[in-house]
Amino acid sequence: MRWLPDAMGRLQAAALELFLERGYEATTVADIAERAGLTKRTFFRYFADKREVLFIGSERLVEAFVAAVTQAPAEAPPLAAMEAGLHALGDSFTAERHRFAAERAAIIASSPELQERELIKLAAMAAAAAAALRARGVGEPAATLAADAAITVFRVAFSRWVADDRPEGFRALTRESLDTLRMLAAAP
């Protein structure tokens, strides 16, 4: 197995399998490496820690989000620019990826350690989005508030999408959540 290609992909696949089979806590890094035909040492060459094996790839999402925010019309108000970013994210959440997303979400929900990691990834996304808003001329604290609110909308939309893949898809869920937030803010 030693020089088979895609060591990282094999490690990710092995990790997902084992986490589903025996649970996250009951799986050691050595177990994952063994199933992938590699050693523990190699695992840590690819992933900074055990949790990270489930989160690699989030930088791409952040980039897509930021690019869409940056390219939104200059006259678009902050939350409208955020909505463009969310819809760019939505492109990643297609029907084909639904199964993987749901399995991954179930694993994360089973472990506080993994929830912590998820939250800090979302916080990093929010920080990047806030920076993109500031680059558009939005001041503080408006930029941080708009970015965090958008991530909240994303979390709600994502958890609904995972629980029930409606035919209208992720985009509609995002729009509904954002509308609900606007309605809440409009109430006295």
Added chain:
Amino acid sequence: MRWLPDAMGRLQAAALELFLERGYEATTVADIAERAGLTKRTFFRYFADKREVLFIGSERLVEAFVAAVTQAPAEAPPLAAMEAGLHALGDSFTAERHRFAAERAAIIASSPELQERELIKLAAMAAAAAAALRARGVGEPAATLAADAAITVFRVAFSRWVADDRPEGFRALTRESLDTLRMLAAAP
């Protein structure tokens, strides 16, 4: 030292000192226990893990928040009830506690591990707030959205308060942040 009173308080004080002196990562649990005149084993009797020594007491804040939300006038819309909760929280952030809060915040800012823990504590607060809203008859996803938005407002207000203790205090910062969020949501 074995039977001196307030072992937990001594451990917390020792931890804060050492984290400020040498940094969080460079401090071992054995170091903290030694300075408090106790052993590593005793540390773990009081705190589930090393990070937790900086977060004990957050349950009280959650309770205060939830109580205020529950007691808000029945006709108050969701975000108004959340505002009541935030102001109840604000009672804990007085001028006397400012120094401690700032030191603690600086330590947390220095370590990703601690930031993760802070985020999950805030998420727990948001979940409790959402439950309090549902008990008031607010449906989903409105309850989750309103609760998360309120925690966002809290984070912004808190970070501004830590950076600069203005005479108007925490309450004014909360109100300003919430007003800004409402303004953002009102824009097309």
Added chain:
DNA sequence: GTCTATAGTGCGATAGAC
């Protein structure tokens, strides 16, 4: 690729309070 430090746990012993 091995070797080590540290976090965190289980269990039994012990010291002091009452």
Added chain:
DNA sequence: GTCTATCGCACTATAGAC
């Protein structure tokens, strides 16, 4: 004497150093 906080030790897994 009992009760309980603390301790000592042995152990595993993560993570990083050499």
